[in-house]
Amino acid sequence: MIDYEEKRSETRHRMGFMTPLLVFVLAFVACCGVIACVFLRAAVISDEAARESAGIALCRSAAEEFRAGEIPENGEKAYFTKDMASCAEADAYYYIETEVTAAETETGALYAGKITAYTAGQDKEIYALNVRCYQPKEGTP
Amino acid sequence: MTEPKKRNSTSLMLLLLYALLIASLLVLTLAGARLYSDTMDARDAHAKQRSALSYIQSQTAACGGKGNIRLIDGPEGPAVCLREPESDFETRIYLYENALRTEFSRVTAEIDPNNAEKLCDLKTFKAELSESGLLTITADGMTAGAYCDGGGAA
Numbered sequence: 503m504i505d506y507e508e509k510r511s512e513t514r515h516r517m518g519f520m521t522p523l524l525v526f527v528l529a530f531v532a533c534c535g536v537i538a539c540v541f542l543r544a545a546v547i548s549d550e551a552a553r554e555s556a557g558i559a560l561c562r563s564a565a566e567e568f569r570a571g572e573i574p575e576n577g578e579k580a581y582f583t584k585d586m587a588s589c590a591e592a593d594a595y596y597y598i599e600t601e602v603t604a605a606e607t608e609t610g611a612l613y614a615g616k617i618t619a620y621t622a623g624q625d626k627e628i629y630a631l632n633v634r635c636y637q638p639k640e641g642t643p
Numbered sequence: 644m645t646e647p648k649k650r651n652s653t654s655l656m657l658l659l660l661y662a663l664l665i666a667s668l669l670v671l672t673l674a675g676a677r678l679y680s681d682t683m684d685a686r687d688a689h690a691k692q693r694s695a696l697s698y699i700q701s702q703t704a705a706c707g708g709k710g711n712i713r714l715i716d717g718p719e720g721p722a723v724c725l726r727e728p729e730s731d732f733e734t735r736i737y738l739y740e741n742a743l744r745t746e747f748s749r750v751t752a753e754i755d756p757n758n759a760e761k762l763c764d765l766k767t768f769k770a771e772l773s774e775s776g777l778l779t780i781t782a783d784g785m786t787a788g789a790y791c792d793g794g795g796a797a
Contacts, residue, residue: 520656527660534667541674545681552685559692559787562700566788570777586692587784 553596556586557619557628560598564617565633568600573613573635576602581622594622610638687764694763695743696787699723699736699780703789706734709776712791718756721770723778726750735759738768743782 560582574580581594591597601616618630702725706712711726717737726733735746735754744759769781776791 520653523657523660527664530664531667534671537671538674541678545678548682548685552689555689555692559696559785563696563787566700566790567777569792570773570775570788570790572775572777583784585688585784586786588786 553621553628556582556584556596560586560596560619561617561629561631564598564600565615565631568613568615568617568633569635571635571637573602573615573637574600576600591622596620596628597622610636612636691763691765691783692785695765695768695782696780696785698762699778700787700789702734702736703778703791706791709772709791712772712778714770714772715754717754720768722754723770723780724750736762738765741766743768 564580568574577599579591579597579599581589581591582596582598583589583593584595586596596619598617598619601618603614605612605614613635615633615635616630617633619628620626621628703712703723706725707728711728711733713724713726714721715724715735716722717735717739719738719740722735722737724733724735731750732747733750735748737744737746737754737756737759739756739759741764743762743765744756745762746755746759748755748758766783767781771779772791773779778789778791780787780789
């Protein structure tokens with residue numbers, strides 16, 4: 503009888519010591535999990551911001567070339583690596599597609615382009631830009 | 644005989660709890676360090692792209708036309724010279740000692756990298772001006788175009 507009482511007392515003492523410690527550690531692990539989720543979300547946002555910046559830069563450059571008269575074929579695609587260097591389709595991280603429409607006038611042609619940047623893997627649109635370029639006919643001032 | 648067993652099981656539980664605590668701290672620290680490193684790399688890449696490409700595109704658009712833009716030989720490759728409209732001063736952008744630099748000086752003055760300000764770290768810089776007025780800049784593999792329409796005077 504006495505041994506049984508002693509055993510219960512010992513168990514109570516041990517659990518009295520361990521329970522707060524266990525609760526503390528579990529709470530700490532839960533907080534670590536929350537912080538890890540925040541880090542993960544921050545990394546995702548950072549990646550999205552990098553993709554948007556790259557999409558804007560690529561579209562802007564293509565628009566400048568369009569305005570200079572270097573007008574691509576309708577639906578033409580150009581491929582770029584993650585560092586925004588030109589590359590082949592197999593190595594592409596981004597690509598831009600240009601849709602071109604032309605309206606002929608008496609003195610020349612007005613070209614309208616829609617330049618869209620995508621991520622190569624998921625074909626997800628990042629950014630789109632509209633641009634126009636007027637090219638006069640030869641001999642027209 | 645049962646006493647040492649009880650102490651052993653308590654010690655083992657304590658050890659496991661501490662190990663769990665340390666492992667959580669370690670994972671958190673590694674994740675934070677990795678995130679910080681990636682963010683710093685992304686910041687450097689964006690700064691390079693902003694400084695080397697977007698800056699030149701904006702300056703080119705603001706300089707008033709193809710007549711105010713010329714390419715000359717810089718200390719380590721071409722130098723893009725953007726002249727202030729109706730002025731004898733120009734902004735020169737060129738590569739020098741692994742950095743893109745900008746110098747504001749008279750059109751007739753020689754290039755002096757000691758007077759230049761650093762824009763960003765850069766290893767390679769190329770520039771081409773086409774007949775149609777398209778300025779193509781290539782910096783560390785990244786390429787950007789800036790269209791300079793007609794107008795202005797050299």
